[in-house]
Amino acid sequence: DIQLIEPFRIAFETITSTMGILVQIHTDENIVGMGEGVPTTIITGETQEGAIHAVNKYLAPTLFGKDPFKIGKLIAQMDRVVLGNSSAKAAVDIALHDILGKAINKPLYNLLGGYVHDVSSDCTIGIKKPEEMAKDALAIVEKGFNTIKVKIGVDVAEDVERVRRVREAVGDDIVIRVDANQGYSVKAAIRVVHKLEPYQIQLVEQPVPAWNIEGLAIVKHAVSVPIMADESVHSPQDAIEIIKRDAADMINIKLMKAGGIFKARQIATVAEAAGIPCIVGCMEETKVSITAAAHFAVSTENVREADLDSPLFLKEDPVMEGGIEYEQGMLKVPSLPGIGVVLKENWRY
Ligand code: MG
Numbered sequence: 472d473i474q475l476i477e478p479f480r481i482a483f484e485t486i487t488s489t490m491g492i493l494v495q496i497h498t499d500e501n502i503v504g505m506g507e508g509v510p511t512t513i514i515t516g517e518t519q520e521g522a523i524h525a526v527n528k529y530l531a532p533t534l535f536g537k538d539p540f541k542i543g544k545l546i547a548q549m550d551r552v553v554l555g556n557s558s559a560k561a562a563v564d565i566a567l568h569d570i571l572g573k574a575i576n577k578p579l580y581n582l583l584g585g586y587v588h589d590v591s592s593d594c595t596i597g598i599k600k601p602e603e604m605a606k607d608a609l610a611i612v613e614k615g616f617n618t619i620k621v622k623i624g625v626d627v628a629e630d631v632e633r634v635r636r637v638r639e640a641v642g643d644d645i646v647i648r649v650d651a652n653q654g655y656s657v658k659a660a661i662r663v664v665h666k667l668e669p670y671q672i673q674l675v676e677q678p679v680p681a682w683n684i685e686g687l688a689i690v691k692h693a694v695s696v697p698i699m700a701d702e703s704v705h706s707p708q709d710a711i712e713i714i715k716r717d718a719a720d721m722i723n724i725k726l727m728k729a730g731g732i733f734k735a736r737q738i739a740t741v742a743e744a745a746g747i748p749c750i751v752g753c754m755e756e757t758k759v760s761i762t763a764a765a766h767f768a769v770s771t772e773n774v775r776e777a778d779l780d781s782p783l784f785l786k787e788d789p790v791m792e793g794g795i796e797y798e799q800g801m802l803k804v805p806s807l808p809g810i811g812v813v814l815k816e817n818w819r820y
């Protein structure tokens with residue numbers, strides 16, 4: 472468990488700490504793969520205790536004695552022993568990918584298509600009073616970020632004021648995207664997006680409830696600002712549903728929803744074939760899985776931007792060496808083998 476520097480409020484909850492799991496996989500060649508899962512109960516239906524149990528009781532036994540290079544088969548087997556549990560599976564998937572990179576002594580992105588592009592990350596502002604959010608926005612710009620994600624989804628008038636104050640504070644050169652985290656009805660979503668148009672919003676993320684794909688499509692077709700699906704898309708199958716129903720302009724891929732890098736790549740590929748660009752986002756993860764997500768982003772043509780800011784909100788960092796760094800808002804992926812994180816020696820398990 473790691474405390475947040477300050478409480479983080481989004482449309483459907485306020486959190487003060489994050490509760491993740493770390494998975495280590497040991498091979499007979501003395502390679503140790505490291506992975507992280509961060510169950511978000513309200514998104515994936517998992518708990519920390521449940522994720523630990525899922526790894527120990529169901530996922531680990533499918534791996535014993537197997538060749539990690541047969542990762543495609545191992546991922547399929549994990550899906551055969553337990554439904555869902557995507558964060559637990561993500562932890563195992565990341566650890567397997569870490570092993571592969573370490574086995575060939577190369578950074579992971581080399582195994583995922585190579586380093587195809589630099590990726591910038593936004594930095595997020597949780598829901599607060601509009602004037603406080605404006606202050607936070609300035610602090611983010613001072614840190615060098617040129618994209619800000621503003622959390623909304625509470626009340627149309629208040630949310631418009633939030634975005635107005637943030638835009639006023641940062642000027643016209645900063646990119647602003649907003650995330651309603653399922654907070655609006657279809658009609659409220661359309662109303663708020665129209666009212667936000669004067670503030671040059673790059674995109675609106677998940678305006679309506681995750682289950683309401685038809686509603687998402689209605690919003691998409693009623694506004695000119697791009698609509699991005701987040702909570703509506705966990706799996707490659709969900710992505711196909713979005714495409715079939717023409718329900719979003721973009722998809723936010725997260726390793727914790729997808730069950731790891733392997734499935735995240737499938738979502739990116741499905742979306743790419745349909746002409747839908749993706750970003751990679753995160754839960755309240757540490758640098759362990761965020762670094763894994765960054766390897767995925769820089770090696771995936773169809774992942775243009777990132778929302779990989781969660782390590783900045785945590786009071787503690789388990790990583791001693793390597794791990795993702797932020798340079799003027801750009802993700803700097805470590806060049807160590809595998810995902811490239813070395814944990815602090817006394818870090819708790
Ligand atoms: Mg989101």
